[in-house]
Amino acid sequence: MNSISPNLNIMIKACEKASKVIIRDFGEVENLQVAKKGPRDFVSKTDKRVEEILIYELNKAKKNYSFLTEENGKIENNDKDKVWIIDPIDGTTNFLHGIPHFAISVALKIENEIKSALVFDPVKNEIFFAEKNNGAYFNNHRIRVSNKNDIEECLFSSDQHGLKIIFPDLNLRSSGCSALDLAYVGSGRFDGFFHNKIKLWDIAAGVLIVQEAGGTTNDFTKFEEDSIDIRAASTSIYQKMMKKLVNF
Secondary structure, three states, X not given: OOOOOXXXXXXXXXXXXXXXXHHHHHHHHHHHOOOOOXXXXXXXXXXXXXXXXXXXXXXXXXXXXXXXXXXXXXXXXXXXXXXXXXXEEEOXXXXXXXXXXXXXXXXXXXXXXXXXXXXXXXXXXXXXXXXXXXXXXXXXXXXXXXXXXXXXXXXXXXXXXXXXXXXXXXXXXXXXXXXXXXXXHHOOOOOEEEEEEEOHHHHHHHHHHHHHOOEEEOOHHHOEOOEEEEEEEEXXXXXXXXXXXXXX
16 A cells, blocks of 8 residues: 555544543443443543544644534634544444444545545444545555446445435445445445435545545535535446435
């Protein structure tokens, strides 16, 4: 693989540090399932703690960069054109129920373009990352989107919930973690992903991973940051998926 940038190196180190808290606390969730209160408050504290670690570590390395985070919202520093976009635990509902499918998502946006991206699954120890014009990688190996042409053979994911909608006629999964869904599209595990009204921190890193793995996404910058309709797929299947989503 090509050498990674200093910024991506900072992101990886910050996520590795934060992941220790996630792994430790995830080990406690099972014990809390039987408690009357349940683990909800505990998980909320984990979310906040992980975000604090990420902000501290990234800020220590790049003091002027700004932030957009799930818990703290916008944090504007001197450099407003360079923004870390953070989701400390994407898939908190899975985490809450003791399901080991969630990830840390960190992206770096420079002048309105995502330049570096990282999706880190701490339980499986899987790291997906990408840099603009430098390819996408999974645990240091180059990844590409799938090259299937028959939509019947494809597997798609959508985490759409809370709306009374008819899902399109696609072979579909709902994993509960959008960041990993997009990373899986990039690595060829899924063929496509779609979701309406999603937030930027859920998809910022995953979108670049898909693009740099040779996939196609729609232009999420046309949407408000807290209400994005995202579409992503391998290039060979993208238009076929879009035809199925015409009423979605």
